[in-house]
Amino acid sequence: MPELPEVETVVRGLRASLPGRTILDVRLGRTDFIDDPVALGEQLPGSRILGVTRLGKFIAIDLVPGGTASHTSERLFLIIHLGMTGQLMTRLASDPVPPHTHVFFGLDDGRELRYTDVRRFGRILLVPESKIGMFRERLGAEPLEITLKEFCARFSSRGARVKALLLDQGILRGVGNIYADESLFRARIHPARIARKLTQTQLARLHQSVRTILTTAIRLRGSSVSDYVDSDGNRGEFQLRHRVYQREGKPCVRCREKIRRVIVAGRSSHFCPRCQPAPRVRKVQRRVNKS
DNA sequence: AGCTCTTCCTGAAAGC
DNA sequence: TGCTTTCAGGAAGAGC
Numbered sequence: 276m277p278e279l280p281e282v283e284t285v286v287r288g289l290r291a292s293l294p295g296r297t298i299l300d301v302r303l304g305r306t307d308f309i310d311d312p313v314a315l316g317e318q319l320p321g322s323r324i325l326g327v328t329r330l331g332k333f334i335a336i337d338l339v340p341g342g343t344a345s346h347t348s349e350r351l352f353l354i355i356h357l358g359m360t361g362q363l364m365t366r367l368a369s370d371p372v373p374p375h376t377h378v379f380f381g382l383d384d385g386r387e388l389r390y391t392d393v394r395r396f397g398r399i400l401l402v403p404e405s406k407i408g409m410f411r412e413r414l415g416a417e418p419l420e421i422t423l424k425e426f427c428a429r430f431s432s433r434g435a436r437v438k439a440l441l442l443d444q445g446i447l448r449g450v451g452n453i454y455a456d457e458s459l460f461r462a463r464i465h466p467a468r469i470a471r472k473l474t475q476t477q478l479a480r481l482h483q484s485v486r487t488i489l490t491t492a493i494r495l496r497g498s499s500v501s502d503y504v505d506s507d508g509n510r511g512e513f514q515l516r517h518r519v520y521q522r523e524g525k526p527c528v529r530c531r532e533k534i535r536r537v538i539v540a541g542r543s544s545h546f547c548p549r550c551q552p553a554p555r556v557r558k559v560q561r562r563v564n565k566s
Numbered sequence: 567a568g569c570t571c572t573t574c575c576t577g578a579a580a581g582c
Numbered sequence: 583t584g585c586t587t588t589c590a591g592g593a594a595g596a597g598c
Contacts, residue, residue: 276591307574332592359591360576375576394575396592435569444593452591501578501590541571542591 277357279418279449280492281503281511282332285363288506289327289334289388292365297323297341297383304377308358308392310400318351318401319380325350331414331448332356334363335407350404358396360502364389393502414448418485421447426482430470437473437481438466439540450485453498453520456545458484460519465551466544467537472554491516519545 306312321341328335336353378390441455461484497511523536527547
């Protein structure tokens with residue numbers, strides 16, 4: 276599923292071929308995941324693409340309005356979240372259309388930017404430049420930019436499980452289930468540990484592990500475990516390097532113990548019980564029946 | 567306030 | 583074999 280490395284790979288692909296193009300038209304299929312579908316058709320045709328950037332797991336396409344709205348409108352950001360099964364690809368308008376393709380942006384070079392999403396957990400919205408600051412403020416820090424000091428500040432005061440905090444987009448933006456589990460394994464921290472009980476050494480290890488895992492995953496163009504493909508339709512390769520994610524019952528690469536899966540923060544969490552020791556639980560007094 | 571659980575959706579895979 | 587059930591997950595919203 277698309278997390279930071281996958282979204283970064285898509286963004287790099289789009290950045291290579293979209294800037295300078297003009298959106299000619301917008302065609303919509305199902306729209307229940309689009310904040311304001313009417314606005315897409317009204318505001319996008321005629322607009323020119325300036326650039327493509329990533330904000331956490333969001334793709335931001337920077338546009339200059341050029342259509343009927345150009346005399347009033349400021350710059351605009353087309354924001355796309357891929358959810359779980361979303362795919363954003365450029366194709367020739369004449370290419371066959373895969374099922375569950377719900378949005379088509381016709382371009383001035385004979386191609387289309389297409390959004391396909393089986394489960395429609397994704398999201399599409401338009402944000403005017405004047406409000407992009409507000410949008411950005413609700414997101415946490417970029418995991419590849421945050422300093423150790425700031426990282427510790429965001430974790431060491433919290434009573435939630437470390438896994439829940441890694442997934443919280445208001446703390447770090449871009450980490451999802453795969454990279455949370457892989458980072459925790461690398462840092463040798465159990466996903467159910469309470470964040471404020473982690474030592475400085477453990478937090479430092481986690482900070483560095485998140486960076487290492489994400490950087491490596493970007494280099495391998497993301498993890499393709501189900502539907503993920505990049506903007507050219509190619510799969511990633513980081514799934515071949517997964518140490519715990521979806522490896523339940525298989526031997527730990529470090530100690531051979533069987534990888535386990537438990538639910539933490541409502542999410543499947545994969546870990547090695549030997550390398551990532553469980554948090555100490557106050558033993559419940561067990562009353563022994565004496566008679 | 568802070569944290570966890572539930573809900574949305576579909577198709578693949580497991581279960582019977 | 584074929585039908586039914588379960589499971590996956592991002593993030594909003596409900597619940598505790």
